[in-house]
Amino acid sequence: MDLDVAVVGIGRVGLPLALAFADSGLRTIGIDAKEEIVSAVQDGRMPFDEPGAEEILGRVQANGTLEVSGSVAEAARARHIVLTLGTPSFSHIEIDVGQIRSVLDDLLPHLREGHCIVLRSTIAPGTTEFVAGYLEMHRGFTVGTDLFVAHVPERIAASRFFAEISTLPCIVGGVGERSGEVAAEPFAALGARVVHTTPVEAELAKIWTNILRYTMFALPNRLMMECEQYGANVFEVIDLINRDYPRGGMKLPGMTAGTCLRKDFTFSEERSPAPGMLLAVSRVNESVPLFLLDGVKRRLPGGKLRGRKVAVLGLAFKGDTDDERDSLSFKLMRLLERELALVAAHDPHSPSSTLTLAEAVADADAIVLATNHSAWKDPAVLRRIADLASDGAVLADPWNCFGQDAVFGEAETLAGQVERPEAPAPTVA
Ligand SMILES: NC(=O)c1ccc[n+]([C@@H]2O[C@H](COP(=O)([O-])OP(=O)(O)OC[C@H]3O[C@@H](n4cnc5c(N)ncnc54)[C@H](O)[C@@H]3O)[C@@H](O)[C@H]2O)c1
Structure with missing residues (x-):
């Protein structure tokens, strides 16, 4: 050898x-x-x-x-x-x-x-x-x-x-x-x-490392859906759970997916003595795209997506990677297309992204922050999106990238809550 x-x-x-x-x-x-x-x-x-x-x-x-x-x-x-x-x-x-x-x-x-x-x-x-x-x-x-x-x-x-x-x-x-x-x-x-x-034990330790994360993210995702049901703000509820409380630790919501988390739980579930529990976790995370779609749709005038331009920002499954495998952004886009929405996607890291941020967002009726890239964590980007999008455009930011503590909001209103950037203008493509 x-x-x-x-x-x-x-x-x-x-x-x-x-x-x-x-x-x-x-x-x-x-x-x-x-x-x-x-x-x-x-x-x-x-x-x-x-x-x-x-x-x-x-x-x-x-x-x-x-x-x-x-x-x-x-x-x-x-x-x-x-x-x-x-x-x-x-x-x-x-x-x-x-x-x-x-x-x-x-x-x-x-x-x-x-x-x-x-x-x-x-x-x-x-x-x-x-x-x-x-x-x-x-x-x-x-x-x-x-x-x-x-x-x-x-x-x-x-x-x-x-x-x-x-x-x-x-x-x-x-x-x-x-x-x-x-x-x-x-x-x-x-x-x-x-x-x-x-x-x-090595096999179990690995798959349960990922099951732990998948489950921990399903909880705030499920809570986000329940908050929408009751007109509550999920970020405020999470803050109430965690603030100064020694047994808190609730994570934040997001489009939880990726090639490992989406399938590793099945390696336990295939012989589970309590079948269904991890499938339910998966169903919660898998429902986030539909939840976002419904939330945007309800907020659009006339409650319809047909013929409306929706910008999907982020194709990778998580922030600052080019890995698109098993990303929920594609599920979101498929669901939007089935509503006859006009989907325009942009991702600064992605090999399959063809539009610039400006092209994707221009005259959009709705914008969904589908991936938590650092590129969006800049109030100037939110300002630019609000300036480029249609009047009254709906913004969905489940990751709270813009720090506005709102899963859904009007882009202009949210941008108005952050300070206007000093010149020069942001350099995002
Ligand atoms: N991607 C992650 O972050 C990550 C993290 C921890 C564990 N894992 C696990 O690691 C493993 C690999 O994941 P990955 O993301 O690198 O997958 P991958 O698909 O990127 O890599 C697997 C590679 O194996 C090659 N391959 C398949 N069949 C082959 C064959 N017969 N002969 C030679 N090459 C062959 C494929 O061409 C591919 O390049 C999986 O079990 C995954 O669950 C992945």
Whole structure:
């Protein structure tokens, strides 16, 4: 084995991890089935935004510690084979382990004693033991003794990879006697504090980290809907809950989604002893686009969206990222189009955004702040939106980006409550 680590699946999780291994001096290979990813990395280009990544890519290419390839068989050149493959959920509320199965099948003929398979993807409880059993059944290894299998979940938030990789505790759940110890080796090289546990505890810790967040955000989202029902202000109610109260902690509302939160709960729900609870959490978060649409519609003259221009600001699933996967902005736009509204979208980070802020907002009858980008957190932007939009345009700001403590309001009225910016005018495109 002439390499230390192979990372199979160099997407949003795998590529930063491969860069971190290579930058720590480990001889690393990154492997992906997508030709465009392999060639971008070979050309020294990041295929997506991750702060700090491009500089590290340049450095590891100069050092010669990172190779890339499209062939899974090449992974067998490394002792540690880290799988950072996608694990979507079927609509049956069941994990789809298809990418993992396919890579294991490609690897089977190449595995030798001493190899260590690390599952870095988010997986349903029992998946690590399934993988270990699959390798034992098909190749006759004894996992934990002559071949090693562990789950080492990724808990880093996108956009914070290089800040968190060496500071977050690294959970390692190894199968059998020695898998945990062997799997921890490359992660220890990154400076992370390793915490050993069982495979199923590692799996549960990861999925419940995300279930906790998904549920915590569903509560203010549900409260936002209830406040609308009673004519109450959700931001005031949340302030009343939290202010000077030691057992507060209610989060703020928003368009809660993204590729992880929207599916990781299904890995628990698929065998839940209390089925339905997490589905209800999901339904609350999934209802936010419709709630916003209805709120805007009710406030428009005549209560109709047909033929009205609606600007959707923000396509990414969360602030200051270009990641649009599983963003609720697209659901909102589909729902608006089904009301025959004229949708105009803008996102300063997005690869699929075509309109400028001015084009999207000009003469709009309604504006929805769908993503909490820092770009909007400037009173001057609110002023500009109010100036460009139609008279009486309705603004929906569920994230409270503009700090006006109003989920819905008239853009001009809200802009009037903030001080007029000193010249020069804001430079938002
Ligand atoms: N994105 C996040 O912020 C995040 C955070 C924590 C955990 N996770 C988990 O990490 C895992 C990966 O997520 P991601 O966002 O990086 O997904 P991704 O889709 O960006 O990356 C997966 C990569 O695997 C590649 N791939 C698929 N099948 C392959 C095959 N047969 N051979 C070679 N390459 C193959 C794909 O081309 C893709 O580039 C998932 O389980 C996810 O739930 C993601």
